[in-house]
Amino acid sequence: MKPSPVVAINERKNARGESGLKRWSRRAFIGAGTVAGGGFLLGVAGFTFAPGRHGLVSADAAERGQLTTWITISPDNSVTILVPHCEMGQGTLTALAMMAAEELEADWSQVRVQEAPALDAYANGYIVRAAGGNYVPAVMGRGVDYGAYKIAEWFGFQVTGGSTAVRSTGEYGMRVAGAAAKEMLLAAAAKQWAVPLSDCVAKGSRVSHAASGRSDTFGALAHAAAAQPVPTAPALKSPDRFTIRRTSPMRLDIPSKVTGRAIYAIDFATPGMLYAAIDIAPVYGGKLLSLDTTPADAMAGVKKVVKLDEAVAVVADSFWRARRALAALKPEFSDAGHSDVSTASIFSAFDQALGGAPELPKEAAKVVTADYRAPFLAHATMSPMVCTAKVEGNHAEVWTGVQDPLNARSVAAKALGIPAANVQVTNFLLGGGFGRGLPFNFDYVDLGVRVAKAMSPIPVKTIWSRENDIQHDYYRGAALSRHAGALDANGVPIAAHSNYTGGGNGEAVFMPYAIAATNAKEKKAAHPIRLGQWRSVLNSQHGFFKESFIDELAHAAGKDPFQFRRSLLGNQPRFKAALEKVAALSNWDVALPPGEGRGIAICESFGTIAAEVVHVAVSPAGRLKVLNVYAAVDCGDVVNIDSATAQVEGGIIFALSAALLSEITIKQGRVVERNFRDYQMIHIADAPTVTTAFIRSDAPLGGLGEPCVPPLAPALANAIYAATRIRVRELPIKNTPLKSA
Amino acid sequence: MSITITVNGAEHALDLEPEMPLLWALRETLGLTGTKFGCGISACGACTVHLDGRAVRSCTLPISAADGKQVTTIEGLAQTDALHKVQQAWLAHQVPQCGYCQSGMIMAVAGLLAQIPKPTDGEIDAGLTNVCRCGTFARIRAAIHEAAGGNAVAS
Numbered sequence: 001m002k003p004s005p006v007v008a009i010n011e012r013k014n015a016r017g018e019s020g021l022k023r024w025s026r027r028a029f030i031g032a033g034t035v036a037g038g039g040f041l042l043g044v045a046g047f048t049f050a051p052g053r054h055g056l057v058s059a060d061a062a063e064r065g066q067l068t069t070w071i072t073i074s075p076d077n078s079v080t081i082l083v084p085h086c087e088m089g090q091g092t093l094t095a096l097a098m099m100a101a102e103e104l105e106a107d108w109s110q111v112r113v114q115e116a117p118a119l120d121a122y123a124n125g126y127i128v129r130a131a132g133g134n135y136v137p138a139v140m141g142r143g144v145d146y147g148a149y150k151i152a153e154w155f156g157f158q159v160t161g162g163s164t165a166v167r168s169t170g171e172y173g174m175r176v177a178g179a180a181a182k183e184m185l186l187a188a189a190a191k192q193w194a195v196p197l198s199d200c201v202a203k204g205s206r207v208s209h210a211a212s213g214r215s216d217t218f219g220a221l222a223h224a225a226a227a228q229p230v231p232t233a234p235a236l237k238s239p240d241r242f243t244i245r246r247t248s249p250m251r252l253d254i255p256s257k258v259t260g261r262a263i264y265a266i267d268f269a270t271p272g273m274l275y276a277a278i279d280i281a282p283v284y285g286g287k288l289l290s291l292d293t294t295p296a297d298a299m300a301g302v303k304k305v306v307k308l309d310e311a312v313a314v315v316a317d318s319f320w321r322a323r324r325a326l327a328a329l330k331p332e333f334s335d336a337g338h339s340d341v342s343t344a345s346i347f348s349a350f351d352q353a354l355g356g357a358p359e360l361p362k363e364a365a366k367v368v369t370a371d372y373r374a375p376f377l378a379h380a381t382m383s384p385m386v387c388t389a390k391v392e393g394n395h396a397e398v399w400t401g402v403q404d405p406l407n408a409r410s411v412a413a414k415a416l417g418i419p420a421a422n423v424q425v426t427n428f429l430l431g432g433g434f435g436r437g438l439p440f441n442f443d444y445v446d447l448g449v450r451v452a453k454a455m456s457p458i459p460v461k462t463i464w465s466r467e468n469d470i471q472h473d474y475y476r477g478a479a480l481s482r483h484a485g486a487l488d489a490n491g492v493p494i495a496a497h498s499n500y501t502g503g504g505n506g507e508a509v510f511m512p513y514a515i516a517a518t519n520a521k522e523k524k525a526a527h528p529i530r531l532g533q534w535r536s537v538l539n540s541q542h543g544f545f546k547e548s549f550i551d552e553l554a555h556a557a558g559k560d561p562f563q564f565r566r567s568l569l570g571n572q573p574r575f576k577a578a579l580e581k582v583a584a585l586s587n588w589d590v591a592l593p594p595g596e597g598r599g600i601a602i603c604e605s606f607g608t609i610a611a612e613v614v615h616v617a618v619s620p621a622g623r624l625k626v627l628n629v630y631a632a633v634d635c636g637d638v639v640n641i642d643s644a645t646a647q648v649e650g651g652i653i654f655a656l657s658a659a660l661l662s663e664i665t666i667k668q669g670r671v672v673e674r675n676f677r678d679y680q681m682i683h684i685a686d687a688p689t690v691t692t693a694f695i696r697s698d699a700p701l702g703g704l705g706e707p708c709v710p711p712l713a714p715a716l717a718n719a720i721y722a723a724t725r726i727r728v729r730e731l732p733i734k735n736t737p738l739k740s741a
Numbered sequence: 742m743s744i745t746i747t748v749n750g751a752e753h754a755l756d757l758e759p760e761m762p763l764l765w766a767l768r769e770t771l772g773l774t775g776t777k778f779g780c781g782i783s784a785c786g787a788c789t790v791h792l793d794g795r796a797v798r799s800c801t802l803p804i805s806a807a808d809g810k811q812v813t814t815i816e817g818l819a820q821t822d823a824l825h826k827v828q829q830a831w832l833a834h835q836v837p838q839c840g841y842c843q844s845g846m847i848m849a850v851a852g853l854l855a856q857i858p859k860p861t862d863g864e865i866d867a868g869l870t871n872v873c874r875c876g877t878f879a880r881i882r883a884a885i886h887e888a889a890g891g892n893a894v895a896s
Contacts, residue, residue: 089838089875250835257840258828260775260815264841267774275769300758320765382779382787382841382874431777431841432874466780642835646880650838653876676784676872685866687878 071100071177073185077205077219079104080112085169086403087115087253088433089650090705091643094251098639099170102244103178103237106218107205113252115427170639171701179234181225188224189216239637248642253429265386265401265428266463273388274303276451276462277322279329280311280472283669284530285336288312296325305329306454313451319463338528338669343478346527346666347373350480350501353525357484358497361517364486368556372483372548373730374502374541375663377476377534378679383431384469387448390459394418396452397459400445401430407439412449434654435533441474470679471671474532475664477502481545491557493568496549500542501525507605508542512575513550513568529666535654536709539605543710544659544717544731547601551718552727561718562588562600574634574697575602578611581632585693586613592723595619596627599718601711608635608702612652612711614688614719622739626656626688626716634695635702641694644704649690651708656688657681659713660733744808748773749817759805763797764788766804767814775815775844779872786871789845789852790814796852815844818851827851830884838875846871850885859889 070082081097097113100106182202189207190197193214200209208215218225239245256262281287293305296314301321306313312331316322350373357369388399389412396416402408405427413420430437448462464472479502486495495517498509501524509520534540554564562583569576579602583589586598595617602611615628631648638644661680665672673679717728720738728736744755746763748771755766767773767790779787781800788800791813818825824832827850837843846869853860853868860868865885873881 089840091838250832253840254832254835254837257837257843258824258831258847259819260773260844262840263774264777266778267768269772269774318761318765318769320761320769380874382777382785382839382872384778430839432839434874463778466782646835646838646877649879650876653878654874656876657874675782676780677782681872681874682878683866683872684869684878684881687876687882690879 071104071181073181073218073222073225075219075222077107077217078110078112079106079205079218080114081174082114083169085115086401086405086427086430086433086437088403088430088437089253090433090647091251091253091640093253094249094643095639096170096174097252098244098249099174100178102242103175103234104182104218105202105204106178108244108249110205175236176234179236180231183231183234184225184228185218185221187228188221189214191228192216192221192224245639246637246641248640251640251643263428264383264431265388265399266383266431266461268388268399268426268428268461270388270390270399270459273459273461274315274317274455275319275322276306276313276315276448276460277319277326278311278313278447278451278462278464278468279326279331280447280468281333281336282471282671283333283335283338284472284528285338286310286333287336289332289334291329291331293329295328295330299325299328301325304455306451308447308450311447313447313454313462315451315455315460319461323465335669336528341528341669342667343375343665346478346525346529347480349525349527350478353501353523354480354482354499355523357482358499358519358521360484360486360495360497363488364494365489366487366491366556368483368485368487368549368552370483370549370552370727370729372481372545374479374544375731376478376529376666377540377658377662378470378473378664378673379432379434379436379476379532379534380470380473380662380676380679380681381430381432381434381436384466385436385444385464386461387445388459388461389449389452390457391416391449391453392457395422396449397424397426398445398449399426399428400448401428401437402442402445403430403433403435403437404439408442408445411442411445415446415449416453434535435537436473438533441532443472466675470664470673470675473664474530476534476540477531478529479503479541479545481542483545483549485549485553485556487553487557491559493550493553493557496553497521498545498549499523500545502541503531503538504542505538508538509546510604511546511550512572512602512604513565514571515568528669535651536605536706539603539706539710540655540658540713543601543603543605544713547603547711547714548717548727548729551599551601551714551721555721561722565600565602574609574695574699575604575611577695577697578602578609578632578634581693581695582611582613582630585632585691586615586628586630588613595723597719597722597724599715599720599722601715601718603707603710605707605710606703606705607700608633608704608707610634610648610707610711612708612715614712614715616716616719616723618720618723618738618740620740622737624660624720624733624738626660626686628689628691629656629712629715630691630693631708631711632693632695633704633708634697634699635704635707636699637696637701638694639701644694645692647704648692648708651704651706652690652712653682653687655709655712656686656716659716659731660686663732663735744804746804746807746810746812748812749814755804757804759808760803763790763792763799763802763804763807763812767799767812773814773816776848777841777844779842779845784872785842785845786849787842787845789848789871791848791852794852794855796849813848815848818848825851826888827854827884830888833887834880834884836877836880836884838877842871842873842875843877846873846881850881850888854885854889860885 072080083096085092093113186200205218301316302325304315314322314326390397405425409425413423452460481500483498493515497519554561611632613630617625777787779785783798783801
């Protein structure tokens with residue numbers, strides 16, 4: 001399959017404890033203008049330079065990324081911040097607005113936030129610049145004056161993923177924009193009042209001059225501020241002066257989510273719109289061979305049966321009628337030659353590719369070997385995939401929910417054979433993302449616009465059933481990993497090697513421990529299952545592998561798993577601090593009753609170090625109860641404490657569902673699971689308490705959406721071992737009997 | 742055949758197939774999109790509404806079963822200008838993440854509290870089987886206790 005840009009960017013060299021901060025430099029291109037009604041609009045494109053931080057970036061695209069940020073100050077003194085990221089519930093809109101408002105010295109109660117439209121001007125190249133291609137020339141306009149601001153070229157991506165929003169757009173876009181706007185407001189006030197600039201102070205959306213007693217709102221000064229010279233390197237606040245960041249304001253997207261007024265893609269409606277239900281070839285790559293449409297043709301509400309290359313859709317005047325008619329059809333699809341592919345055949349190929357265990361040093365006093373396996377997983381976002389489209393001639397309008405509206409636009413344009421500029425994409429709140437809505441995963445947009453084209457110019461909303469969603473995902477890859485480790489006569493590890501299939505990279509396989517020989521080698525074993533990025537990407541499998549194996553080494557050495565890890569982290573102060581913090585948080589040293597156990601694990605991903613302890617009870621009959629989870633998280637600093645905590649809690653629960661229950665299995669080339677009854681996840685009855693501690697370090701801001709996922713499964717398996725002496729080496733855990741011998 | 746249902750206090754005569762699930766009549770015919778489609782098999786509860794005051798999953802409930810009855814959706818949960826106590830607790834504990842399941846979750850909890858005004862943790866576990874993929878369960882539990890006027894657990 002086509003290499004994914006998101007995987008590529010994740011293949012950066014692991015930070016290995018280097019802060020990297022001093023090596024970042026920043027050049028911000030800022031432009032200002034006025035908007036209708038006398039307001040002020042300011043935009044920033046920050047070019048970031050990050051030598052060595054993203055090692056995979058190709059030579060010509062190296063060290064260049066775009067981030068855009070726009071702030072509007074209206075005469076009524078409201079501040080509107082346009083955020084070029086998508087809200088999936090991770091609190092991005094609020095956190096980014098906080099970062100801009102902090103530097104601007106805005107009154108938080110007057111701040112509004114808006115998701116930027118899918119225009120090239122809001123492209124953010126940070127995450128996907130390694131992809132190259134998909135070049136989109138700058139498009140200007142849309143009723144605002146972009147002033148002197150101009151950038152020669154853009155990459156056409158506007159992605160939310162890779163846990164990047166706060167640490168890229170926020171750090172290098174929002175902060176700079178807020179600070180620049182503040183300087184321009186100060187300059188405008190000083191000029192109007194004929195007072196020294198240095199005596200003017202901005203606070204609470206006002207500029208004041210103490211000596212003369214003059215004071216005015218940002219709104220009143222906005223028009224004059226827009227005419228001020230644009231500062232190229234505005235001064236940023238030092239963290240000890242933060243008043244908005246490091247607090248917990250209510251998330252701006254929450255009120256509409258408790259009243260039912262929040263609008264997701266499935267809620268959009270437009271006059272005359274029809275509905276489509278779709279049946280896609282059950283084996284990926286299969287084609288529609290034959291179809292008798294007569295059973296559906298005469299059914300109530302049916303407008304048309306649409307035959308596509310790889311799918312059949314029924315368009316009707318209601319979704320339920322479309323589904324009912326679709327169920328009456330018996331389309332025949334080809335199997336793309338994959339009818340013999342199964343979970344067993346894939347793991348058998350993995351096993352063969354891995355061969356024998358990795359070789360160990362001759363001086364080993366004790367040898368430990370283990371195989372671990374992880375299944376395919378679906379994203380199973382709560383909202384099924386939805387795309388509404390209206391195709392008219394060589395123009396199209398698309399209404400959907402994606403993590404990258406600009407790439408969705410390209411996909412729609414390509415499917416329709418029209419220029420991207422002729423496609424207008426409106427993006428809605430996402431009912432869960434977890435990676436499903438990332439670029440190159442837009443089959444639902446591709447299919448949706450083709451269905452709408454068949455009904456042109458009538459708008460059609462194609463809603464995927466849950467069965468469509470579970471059976472046609474871009475799955476988290478299955479993987480098998482073969483480990484061999486050696487201890488010396490004192491129980492000190494001298495080697496920990498692994499061979500793995502299913503993909504990996506430097507970050508995912510990296511172990512922070514001081515072990516003389518560690519070597520992780522990828523072995524290739526191809527299969528036809530369609531893969532994508534799933535929350536924490538390759539770290540989700542390798543976190544389980546490497547942190548289970550280090551635990552096995554600890555037990556083989558007869559040492560406490562926390563102390564064993566700690567003794568190997570002398571050169572990794574951030575890891576050591578997080579590990580010690582989580583041990584203290586979980587009362588690691590306090591003994592537990594029989595049948596209970598604690599497990600520990602620590603992983604770095606997306607610039608954040610997350611250490612977790614899981615506390616379980618296992619009954620003699622093998623019934624597992626996850627009681628408590630503790631997390632110590634070093635993501636540098638935290639913007640919104642409460643919503644950051646929610647990301648830790650959510651990441652842990654998401655990972656717990658996967659660790660305990662979820663798996664996608666393959667039979668005759670097709671996905672066996674169909675809906676939430678067989679693709680399972682936990683409910684409130686199974687949810688442990690989660691206790692979170694953040695560690696403030698001097699490291700650059702790390703991500704938060706994903707990093708708490710990888711340590712959960714190994715910490716859980718390690719806890720089960722502590723409670724039962726049964727070592728779980730295969731996910732999901734439900735497949736391993738836990739009944740004591 | 743016409744089916745008469747009262748939704749959030751307003752009576753509607755629906756000329757639809759009696760077997761059409763209530764969910765789609767609410768969403769597509771009446772334009773009440775707060776109630777969500779999640780699974781279509783009553784497994785996740787995103788479609789939860791109240792039928793004569795009891796929480797039901799509308800994705801599998803035929804509209805014929807609602808004939809002559811009172812339906813309350815998330816849009817009609819608050820009877821006054823103020824939010825319902827469950828919605829208020831949801832705000833106080835900042836429960837939603839993506840929010841897609843939360844209409845159904847709030848309706849399920851409001852239904853649970855109507856049956857059991859002060860539920861124990863065990864009663865919450867047994868009575869609330871809705872799915873939340875974002876993992877907001879700890880906050881949901883704390884918010885339920887607060888809405889019940891019990892010893893609120895800080896989130």
